[in-house]
Amino acid sequence: MTVDYALLTDRAMCDAATAEIEFELKTFTTREAQGELTDTRSTRTATTTTAELAKTNSLIASKDVLLATPGLDAVTLQDAADERAALLVHRTALTKRGRPTSGLDRFLTEVNGAQIDTQVTTLTTIKAGIATHRDTLTS
Numbered sequence: 001m002t003v004d005y006a007l008l009t010d011r012a013m014c015d016a017a018t019a020e021i022e023f024e025l026k027t028f029t030t031r032e033a034q035g036e037l038t039d040t041r042s043t044r045t046a047t048t049t050t051a052e053l054a055k056t057n058s059l060i061a062s063k064d065v066l067l068a069t070p071g072l073d074a075v076t077l078q079d080a081a082d083e084r085a086a087l088l089v090h091r092t093a094l095t096k097r098g099r100p101t102s103g104l105d106r107f108l109t110e111v112n113g114a115q116i117d118t119q120v121t122t123l124t125t126i127k128a129g130i131a132t133h134r135d136t137l138t139s
Contacts (some may be wrong), residue, residue, distance in 0.1 A: 003126055005133035014134035021127045028119045035113060046098060053094045060087045 008014045063084035067077065 003129060006130055008118065008133060010139050011134055011137050014130050016063065016136065018127060018130050021123050021130065025120060025123045028116050032116050049094055053091065053112045056087055056091045056094060059090065060084060063087065
């Protein structure tokens with residue numbers, strides 16, 4: 001698609017068009033930054049989840065050792081069994097949280113990123129075209 005810069009008949013129109021294009025650019029660069037922030041957050045969450053899962057597995061193992069200890073009273077055994085059951089539920093939740101997103105979700109995220117990149121490139125080119133056209137106008 002070719003942009004018809006001749007539709008901008010004076011410098012004021014060029015300045016207004018430039019302001020609109022700059023706003024659009026800001027919108028897309030903000031979306032791009034937000035996407036990068038989301039990626040960073042996902043990485044940090046995955047790291048935290050992995051650490052928490054390792055800690056939970058360690059606590060489950062310690063409860064298993066406690067439950068296998070002979071001669072414990074019934075209250076201690078019941079408390080350890082209850083705590084182990086709660087840890088198992090927590091481990092399940094952590095495991096679910098740590099699952100990777102589907103291929104479709106990752107694909108659509110990449111498509112969105114490609115759209116943003118294309119828009120930024122297009123808008124930057126148009127902005128440069130406006131500036132070139134503006135220089136040809138006398139008023």
